[in-house]
Amino acid sequence: MTEIMQELEEIVGDRASASPGERCCYTGDASQIVGMPDFVVRPQSTSQVSRILRLCSKKLISVTARGAGTGLAGGCSPVKGGLVLDMSGMNRILEIDIENQQVIVEPGVVAEKLNSALKPYGFFFPPDPGSLAMCTIGGMISYNSSGMRCVKYGTVRNYVLNLEVVLADGRVIHTGKKVLKSSAGYDLTRLFVGSEGTLGIITQAGLKIAPLPNTRKLILACFDEAEIAGQAVIEIFSNGITPSACEILDRTTLQVLKLCDPLLAIPEEGDIILFEVDGTESSTSEAAGQISEICQITAKSVRIASGREMDSIWVARRLVGAAISRLDPTKTRIYMGEDVGVPIKEIPALIKKVQQITTKLDIPAMKYGHIGDGNLHVALFIDVMIEEQWQKLRLAADRIHRAAMELGGTVSSEHGIGLVRAQYLPEQVGTETFSVMQSIKNALDPHGILNPGKMGL
Amino acid sequence: MTEIMQELEEIVGDRASASPGERCCYTGDASQIVGMPDFVVRPQSTSQVSRILRLCSKKLISVTARGAGTGLAGGCSPVKGGLVLDMSGMNRILEIDIENQQVIVEPGVVAEKLNSALKPYGFFFPPDPGSLAMCTIGGMISYNSSGMRCVKYGTVRNYVLNLEVVLADGRVIHTGKKVLKSSAGYDLTRLFVGSEGTLGIITQAGLKIAPLPNTRKLILACFDEAEIAGQAVIEIFSNGITPSACEILDRTTLQVLKLCDPLLAIPEEGDIILFEVDGTESSTSEAAGQISEICQITAKSVRIASGREMDSIWVARRLVGAAISRLDPTKTRIYMGEDVGVPIKEIPALIKKVQQITTKLDIPAMKYGHIGDGNLHVALFIDVMIEEQWQKLRLAADRIHRAAMELGGTVSSEHGIGLVRAQYLPEQVGTETFSVMQSIKNALDPHGILNPGKMGL
Numbered sequence: 001m002t003e004i005m006q007e008l009e010e011i012v013g014d015r016a017s018a019s020p021g022e023r024c025c026y027t028g029d030a031s032q033i034v035g036m037p038d039f040v041v042r043p044q045s046t047s048q049v050s051r052i053l054r055l056c057s058k059k060l061i062s063v064t065a066r067g068a069g070t071g072l073a074g075g076c077s078p079v080k081g082g083l084v085l086d087m088s089g090m091n092r093i094l095e096i097d098i099e100n101q102q103v104i105v106e107p108g109v110v111a112e113k114l115n116s117a118l119k120p121y122g123f124f125f126p127p128d129p130g131s132l133a134m135c136t137i138g139g140m141i142s143y144n145s146s147g148m149r150c151v152k153y154g155t156v157r158n159y160v161l162n163l164e165v166v167l168a169d170g171r172v173i174h175t176g177k178k179v180l181k182s183s184a185g186y187d188l189t190r191l192f193v194g195s196e197g198t199l200g201i202i203t204q205a206g207l208k209i210a211p212l213p214n215t216r217k218l219i220l221a222c223f224d225e226a227e228i229a230g231q232a233v234i235e236i237f238s239n240g241i242t243p244s245a246c247e248i249l250d251r252t253t254l255q256v257l258k259l260c261d262p263l264l265a266i267p268e269e270g271d272i273i274l275f276e277v278d279g280t281e282s283s284t285s286e287a288a289g290q291i292s293e294i295c296q297i298t299a300k301s302v303r304i305a306s307g308r309e310m311d312s313i314w315v316a317r318r319l320v321g322a323a324i325s326r327l328d329p330t331k332t333r334i335y336m337g338e339d340v341g342v343p344i345k346e347i348p349a350l351i352k353k354v355q356q357i358t359t360k361l362d363i364p365a366m367k368y369g370h371i372g373d374g375n376l377h378v379a380l381f382i383d384v385m386i387e388e389q390w391q392k393l394r395l396a397a398d399r400i401h402r403a404a405m406e407l408g409g410t411v412s413s414e415h416g417i418g419l420v421r422a423q424y425l426p427e428q429v430g431t432e433t434f435s436v437m438q439s440i441k442n443a444l445d446p447h448g449i450l451n452p453g454k455m456g457l
Numbered sequence: 458m459t460e461i462m463q464e465l466e467e468i469v470g471d472r473a474s475a476s477p478g479e480r481c482c483y484t485g486d487a488s489q490i491v492g493m494p495d496f497v498v499r500p501q502s503t504s505q506v507s508r509i510l511r512l513c514s515k516k517l518i519s520v521t522a523r524g525a526g527t528g529l530a531g532g533c534s535p536v537k538g539g540l541v542l543d544m545s546g547m548n549r550i551l552e553i554d555i556e557n558q559q560v561i562v563e564p565g566v567v568a569e570k571l572n573s574a575l576k577p578y579g580f581f582f583p584p585d586p587g588s589l590a591m592c593t594i595g596g597m598i599s600y601n602s603s604g605m606r607c608v609k610y611g612t613v614r615n616y617v618l619n620l621e622v623v624l625a626d627g628r629v630i631h632t633g634k635k636v637l638k639s640s641a642g643y644d645l646t647r648l649f650v651g652s653e654g655t656l657g658i659i660t661q662a663g664l665k666i667a668p669l670p671n672t673r674k675l676i677l678a679c680f681d682e683a684e685i686a687g688q689a690v691i692e693i694f695s696n697g698i699t700p701s702a703c704e705i706l707d708r709t710t711l712q713v714l715k716l717c718d719p720l721l722a723i724p725e726e727g728d729i730i731l732f733e734v735d736g737t738e739s740s741t742s743e744a745a746g747q748i749s750e751i752c753q754i755t756a757k758s759v760r761i762a763s764g765r766e767m768d769s770i771w772v773a774r775r776l777v778g779a780a781i782s783r784l785d786p787t788k789t790r791i792y793m794g795e796d797v798g799v800p801i802k803e804i805p806a807l808i809k810k811v812q813q814i815t816t817k818l819d820i821p822a823m824k825y826g827h828i829g830d831g832n833l834h835v836a837l838f839i840d841v842m843i844e845e846q847w848q849k850l851r852l853a854a855d856r857i858h859r860a861a862m863e864l865g866g867t868v869s870s871e872h873g874i875g876l877v878r879a880q881y882l883p884e885q886v887g888t889e890t891f892s893v894m895q896s897i898k899n900a901l902d903p904h905g906i907l908n909p910g911k912m913g914l
Contacts, residue, residue: 279736417640
């Protein structure tokens with residue numbers, strides 16, 4: 001141990017630690033999964049990361065990379081001990097290249113900071129997870145994050161042009177180029193996107209950026225039942241309309257929002273869909289009109305909001321995940337079964353199944369999420385001091401995961417597999433497909449030192 | 458040989474052949490690279506493909522998959538003999554699912570046929586290579602094809618949701634789901650996209666489709682020099698405008714088009730950029746106005762076209778590659794150095810370099826292509842009977858490839874590496890990155906039977 005600490009100090013000076021206090025700060029993410037690392041290292045350059053990995057490879061020390069720790073799947077929890085690589089110190093925006101519509105960043109850059117830097121140029125980085133204000137680009141790439149606007153703009157996968165990656169043995173590779181398209185060899189860039197730190201450590205990324213739309217408008221449609229709301233969404237997409245966001249907030253979610261902000265201009269009852277459209281003034285008016293028209297057939301009420309009213313609704317929407325404690329302060333939200341996704345057509349069926357599951361188990365649930373791309377966030381909350389409630393929660397989460405898979409869907413749309421969902425991956429993808437993932441893992445990380453155990457690999 | 462033919466006949470009946478006549482039909486694609494296969498097999502189902510691969514794996518027979526043979530990189534040329542797997546017989550559109558905005562197709566479906574089938578629903582499959590009328594979806598996936606509208610809509614990579622793939626040993630795997638987004642394990646779907654048949658044989662694909670735009674408008678801007686045209690493109694993108702196509706046609710290309718159709722409404726002199734914008738009536742008018750305004754600063758002339766005039770210009774544009782023989786019937790276009798791409802900002806520099814190279818070597822060249830995503834097609838044409846002209850051509854192509862790499866670009870934007878560009882891949886991506894590609898190839902195809910030699914793997 002002391003010998004390894006010495007070697008680490010040679011590489012990063014005082015940015016390595018084995019003190020219990022520091023190690024305790026790096027036990028996990030925003031899920032309930034924890035593990036105690038043996039070392040914490042905060043590198044500041046690619047060459048430091050490379051030297052650290054060469055050392056860990058030689059000594060067979062596990063390496064778990066960590067961004068802001070906002071993950072929800074235990075992805076950066078060092079469950080096999082070893083070394084946590086805190087990448088948040090590599091947080092420089094290296095280049096803003098408007099003419100090429102791209103930026104080069106280090107992995108520790110916080111997403112919102114990137115957007116603040118791009119705003120004066122009239123550009124933005126479209127993926128917008130709920131944790132936008134805290135999460136790092138490196139974490140977003142590692143979990144293929146998305147968020148509300150992905151329904152129009154796509155996930156992180158669509159925005160990574162190139163990567164610098166340090167492999168398990170310390171070799172530094174570069175994938176992709178500064179070009180917007182290329183057909184030259186295997187798409188290693190996208191192999192690393194979503195690989196959860198199990199194939200290499202991302203030390204730099206070239207990202208595509210997009211022009212900020214001139215105008216945004218919000219359509220609030222309120223329905224008697226979430227299932228009917230789901231049908232309206234299908235109808236809108238079938239008509240060839242692509243909103244820039246399409247979110248569902250069920251009645252429980254509305255209650256929570258009202259408790260947080262009694263003045264918020266949202267309906268009192270029912271389940272609502274928020275459609276956002278963006279573009280030019282005229283095109284947004286046109287699309288907003290079409291959406292209203294379709295919703296009016298089945299909705300209780302439809303309303304168009306813009307400007308400050310729209311902003312306040314979005315702020316509230318972003319707080320939903322955290323605000324849930326207002327409903328019952330004795331209960332805590334547990335992130336399990338919270339990120340399933342299905343084909344759009346199956347959304348009404350998924351909503352119905354989730355309702356049945358939570359009602360039968362008598363477990364409070366809030367349903368919200370990115371219904372436009374089939375991603376339903378189910379917030380289950382329990383009194384964590386009562387073991388029986390934990391049992392019900394685990395059962396509910398398991399049934400929700402299985403319901404999504406039965407409907408041809410995925411156990412995770414944007415939060416990742418990590419440890420929380422590792423047991424479902426072989427089932428979802430099939431054992432043969434899973435074995436291909438394993439053979440790729442073995443090819444790139446033969447000693448299995450990179451984030452071991454995650455995704456079941 | 459006879460024994461293998463017997464086994465093949467057991468699998469596919471009379472859809473296997475070893476006759477010299479049939480084998481001759483399968484020697485290559487639209488490039489100059491040829492090879493003679495030992496067998497030709499035309500499977501009709503996944504299970505047939507699986508059985509064929511199990512046989513080939515056991516007997517160590519090379520397998521080269523082939524779609525329509527429209528490739529330009531020698532990708533389906535069986536240069537190591539073995540078996541050509543003609544996938545064009547697996548050409549069923551299995552499902553059109555408008556509510557989920559996706560289709561399921563077999564790999565032999567011709568792209569234009571898919572679009573014809575989607576048109577009544579108001580949808581389309583956006584990637585549009587020049588060979589749209591002939592090329593197959595399987596080929597498009599294997600080379601990550603794109604085309605004119607990729608500048609707005611993205612390449613094939615963005616449209617493949619899931620794949621059925623037969624691995625070298627005959628195992629059948631499924632990647633992805635019917636969901637629009639998923640963060641569940643390695644992105645094997647995109648690993649197969651662009652892998653040129655070296656990792657597995659695609660037997661089925663789930664594709665995302667997009668709503669057809671209501672309106673399209675075309676802006677023709679004519680410039681004194683191609684370099685100035687390139688600057689105007691950069692200016693438009695920096696202003697946050699995303700055209701649905703952005704094509705350059707240099708003065709030689711214009712001459713060719715005029716020879717083909719003297720009535721075509723295009724300028725007589727200069728280099729032109731065709732900008733297409735699509736969307737609603739109002740948004741296209743707005744964008745067309747903005748583009749015209751920016752171009753007017755440096756252009757000789759700017760004009761907006763729509764309807765039949767626009768259609769006739771696009772038809773002519775699509776014929777460019779083939780029409781080149783009109784300029785000089787003794788010369789043939791050779792597809793080498795024809796698909797380079799650079800960051801948008803470097804387009805003027807690339808155009809200048811290409812001009813210098815072709816002028817110095819005194820080799821006729823037509824420059825056209827998807828300038829909006831940095832992809833310049835250089836059409837070099839020579840008298841193929843004169844060896845000296847071949848030498849000049851090879852030198853010109855080599856210099857063009859190196860010029861693109863020096864500008865941070867790619868030797869192939871959309872045609873693929875195949876054999877034509879295999880020598881450049883390690884140089885472009887770096888030897889360490891190339892070795893990662895090799896280790897993935899070894900992991901999935903340990904005996905190297907799948908399309909051997911392609912991409913240098």
